[in-house]
Amino acid sequence: MNKYYDVIIVGGGPAALSAAIYTCRALLKTVIFEKKYLGGQLTGTELIENYPGFPEVISGVDLTQRMEAQAKRFGLEIRYEEVLKIQLEGDLKIVTTDSDTYASYVVILASGADPQKLGVSGEEEFYGKGVSYCATCDGAFYRGKNVVVVGGGDSAVTEAIFLTKFVRSVQIIHRRSEFKAAKIYLDELYKNLKIKTLFHTVIEGIFGKEKVEGVVTQNILTKEKKDIPCDGVFIFVGSTPNTNFLGNLLCVDAGCHIETDIHMETAIKGMYAIGDVRKGSYRQIATGVGEGVTAAIAAEHKLAELKALGKVKK
Ligand SMILES: Cc1cc2nc3c(=O)[nH]c(=O)nc-3n(C[C@H](O)[C@H](O)[C@H](O)COP(=O)(O)OP(=O)(O)OC[C@H]3O[C@@H](n4cnc5c(N)ncnc54)[C@H](O)[C@@H]3O)c2cc1C
Numbered sequence: 001m002n003k004y005y006d007v008i009i010v011g012g013g014p015a016a017l018s019a020a021i022y023t024c025r026a027l028l029k030t031v032i033f034e035k036k037y038l039g040g041q042l043t044g045t046e047l048i049e050n051y052p053g054f055p056e057v058i059s060g061v062d063l064t065q066r067m068e069a070q071a072k073r074f075g076l077e078i079r080y081e082e083v084l085k086i087q088l089e090g091d092l093k094i095v096t097t098d099s100d101t102y103a104s105y106v107v108i109l110a111s112g113a114d115p116q117k118l119g120v121s122g123e124e125e126f127y128g129k130g131v132s133y134c135a136t137c138d139g140a141f142y143r144g145k146n147v148v149v150v151g152g153g154d155s156a157v158t159e160a161i162f163l164t165k166f167v168r169s170v171q172i173i174h175r176r177s178e179f180k181a182a183k184i185y186l187d188e189l190y191k192n193l194k195i196k197t198l199f200h201t202v203i204e205g206i207f208g209k210e211k212v213e214g215v216v217t218q219n220i221l222t223k224e225k226k227d228i229p230c231d232g233v234f235i236f237v238g239s240t241p242n243t244n245f246l247g248n249l250l251c252v253d254a255g256c257h258i259e260t261d262i263h264m265e266t267a268i269k270g271m272y273a274i275g276d277v278r279k280g281s282y283r284q285i286a287t288g289v290g291e292g293v294t295a296a297i298a299a300e301h302k303l304a305e306l307k308a309l310g311k312v313k314k
Contacts, residue, residue, distance in 0.1 A: 002094060002101045002102055002103040003100065003101075003102045003103070004029075004102070004103050004104065005029050005030060005031045005077075005102060005103075005104045006023070006028035006029045006030065006104065006105075006106065006303060007019075007020075007023045007028050007029070007030040007031075007104060007106045007107075007108065007296075007299055007303075008030075008031055008033070008093070008095050008102060008104040008106070008107045008108070009023075009030065009031065009032045009033070009107075009108045009110055010033055010083045010086075010095070010107065010108070010109050010110060010111050010245075011032070011033070011034065011040065011109070011110035011111040011112050011242070011275075011277075012032050012033075012034030012037075012038040012039065012040060012078065012110075013039065013040025013041060013042065013110060013112045013275060013276075013288065014039070014040065014042055014063070014064070014067060014275070014285045014288050014289055014292075015110040015112070015274040015275025015276070015288035015289060015291055015292040016032050016034075016040075016108070016110035016274075016275070016292065017032070017038075017064070017067035017068060017070075017071050017292070018067065018288070018289040018290075018292035018293055018296075019108050019110065019274060019292035019293065019295050019296040019299075020032055020071040020076045020292075020296075021067070021070050021071045021074060021076075021296075022292070022293055022296030022297060022300075023296045023299060023300065024071055024074035024075045024076045025074045026296070026300045028106075028299075028300065028303065029075075029077075030075075030076055030077065031076075031077045031078070031079055031102070032071075032076065032077070032078045032079070033079050033081050033082070033083050033095070033097055034078060034079070034080055034081075035080070035081070035082035035083070035098075038064055038068055038078065039060060039061065039063075039064030040112045041060075041112060041113070041239075041276070042060030042061070042063055042064050042285065043060050043061060043064060043136075043137075044060065044133070044134035044135075044136050044137055045059070045060035045136060046059055046060070046135065046136040046139075046159075046162045047059070047158050047161075047162060048060060048063060048285065049184075050284070050285075050286070051063065051285050051286055052286060059136075060136070063285070079097070079099075081097035081098055081099045081100070082097060082098045082245075083095055083096070083097050083111075083245050084096050084097060084098060084245055085245060085247065086107060086245070086246060086249060086271075088249075088268065089103075091105050091269065091270060091306060091311055091312075092104070092105060093105065093106075093107045093270065093271065095107065105270050105302070105303060105306055105311075105312055106270050106271075106272070106299040106302060106303060107270070107271045107272070108264075108271075108272045108273075108274060108292075108295050108296070108299065109243075109246075109250075109258060109266070109271065109272065109273040109274070109277055110273075110274050110275050110277065110288075110292065111241070111242040111243065111245070111277050112239075112241070112242055112275055112276045112277055113239035113240055113241045113242060113276040113277065113283075114239060114240055114242060115133035115134075115235065115236070115237075115238075115239055115240075116237050116238040116239055116240050117235070118150065118203055118235055118237060120203055120204060120205050120206060121204075121205040121206065121207075122205050122206030122207055122208070122212075123206055123235075125206075126206055126208060126211060126212045126233075129208075129210065129211040129212060130206070130208060130211045130212025130213075130231060130232050130233060131206060131212060131232075131233050131235065132232060132233070132234050132235070133234070133235055133236070134234075135159035135160075135162050135163050135234055136159075136162065138232070138234075139162060139163050139165065139166050139167070140166055141232075142163070142166055142167045142231060142232050143166045143167070144166075144167070144168050145166075145167050145168060145230075145231035145232060146167065146168055146169045146170075146171075146229070146230050146231055147163060147167050147169070147170055147171075147230055147231060147232040147233070147234060148170075148171045148172075148173055148203075148215055148228060148230045148232070148233045148234070149163065149170055149171070149172045149173070149233075149234045149235075149236065150172075150173050150174075150203055150233065150234070150235045150236065150237060151172075151174065151235065151236035151237045151238075152172075152174035152175070152176055152178075152179045152180050152181065153179070153180045153181055153236065153238075154180075154181045154182055154185060155236040156172060156174070156179075156181070156236035156237075157172070157179055157181035157185045157186065157189050158181070158185050159234060159236055160172050160189065160195055160234075161185065161188055161189060161192060161195070163234065164192055164194040164195060167194070167232075168194070169194055169195075169196065170194055170195045170196070171195075171196050171197075171198060171228060171230070172189075172195060172196070172197050172198065173198045173201050173202075173203060173215075173217060173228075174197070174198070174199055174201070175200065175201065175202050175220060176199065176200070177199050177200060178199070198217070200219055200220050200221050201217050201218065201219050201220065202217065202218055202220055203215050203216070203217055203233070204216045204217065204218050204225065206233055207227075211231075212230065212231060212232060212233055213229060213230075213231075214227050214228055214229040214230055215227070215228050215230060215233055239276065239283075240255045241255055241256065241257050241258070241276065241277045242277060243255060243256055243257075243258060243277060246258075249268070250266055250267060250268065250271070250273075256279075257277065257278060257279035257280075257281075258273035258277055258278055258279060259273075259278075259279045259280075260272065260273050260278055260279070262294075263294060263295070263298035264278070264291055264294050264295035264298060265295075265298060265302075269302070270299075270302055270306075272295035272298065272299060273295075274288060274291035274292045274294075274295045275287075275288035275291060275292065276288065278291060
């Protein structure tokens with residue numbers, strides 16, 4: 001017999017936690033399945049300046065702990081299991097994890113996204129030996145060292161600024177002629193004497209012996225190649241949605257973003273998608289949190305509807 005929940009949430013990032021606060025508070029028996037650590041991408045974010053209600057900077061870890069405590073106060077169950085598969089039996093969804101099988105009429109997909117790779121030589125080989133996708137996690141290992149940051153959005157710029165707490169120098173390498181990051185971050189970046197910028201440039205490879213010793217760059221205008229010696233490479237070039245476990249249930253391609261209506265409901269009734277995994281999401285904590293609330297309220301209505309029709313007996 002599969003263990004039954006009113007609501008199953010896949011993923012434990014901020015979108016999931018906010019949905020769980022609402023479903024638990026509505027007295028719906030809710031479980032979150034998280035394959036790694038609660039907080040998702042928040043855990044790798046040191047400086048959060050744009051989440052409403054925190055005029056001072058809050059770290060991702062702090063924010064996660066607050067959301068977790070709030071959801072647990074209303075009875076949230078968290079299981080550290082990876083969701084491997086979801087199957088449909090009429091309105092019922094059967095969720096298979098690496099440990100067990102569960103059932104629910106409502107599944108909220110909040111599996112977020114993973115950092116996008118550059119796909120260059122040395123990137124995989126030196127992962128954890130100089131290549132990183134998380135300044136908060138690894139920055140302190142680079143005290144007094146020289147590092148390269150790749151990317152041009154908010155993440156690249158804020159994480160570069162954060163790294164200057166530890167490192168001797170940061171070289172930001174960006175393929176375009178200007179950064180996409182918000183002006184407030186750029187003002188801070190250009191004031192920081194430890195940071196240098198290199199535009200119109202891509203990384204062609206990462207080299208070293210035991211660990212990273214440098215990167216090979218190419219100027220995309222002049223085609224000139226140059227080796228830049230460095231001790232670490234921090235990559236912030238976007239993210240890929242985690243949808244492989246869905247097979248072809250909602251996605252045609254692996255790694256697709258999931259389409260929803262305005263209630264966050266997908267093409268499958270009773271299945272919702274929120275946060276970074278959702279097509280059209282603005283990929284911010286606040287938008288993910290808002291989408292979580294919308295899905296939770298819609299899910300509550302859906303369960304009431306199914307109960308009224310006599311489809312849900314529990
Ligand atoms: C470096 C960096 C800095 C950022 N700074 C900011 C900022 O300042 N302000 C802001 O608003 N946003 C910021 N963001 C973006 C923000 O972190 C994301 O928009 C937000 O975390 C998305 O939340 P989510 O819940 O949708 O997904 P995620 O945070 O990606 O969480 C998804 C979770 O699902 C889990 N999961 C995936 N697949 C499975 C599976 N099969 N089974 C079980 N669990 C699974 C993952 O392990 C993960 O924990 C930043 C992002 C990064 C990377």
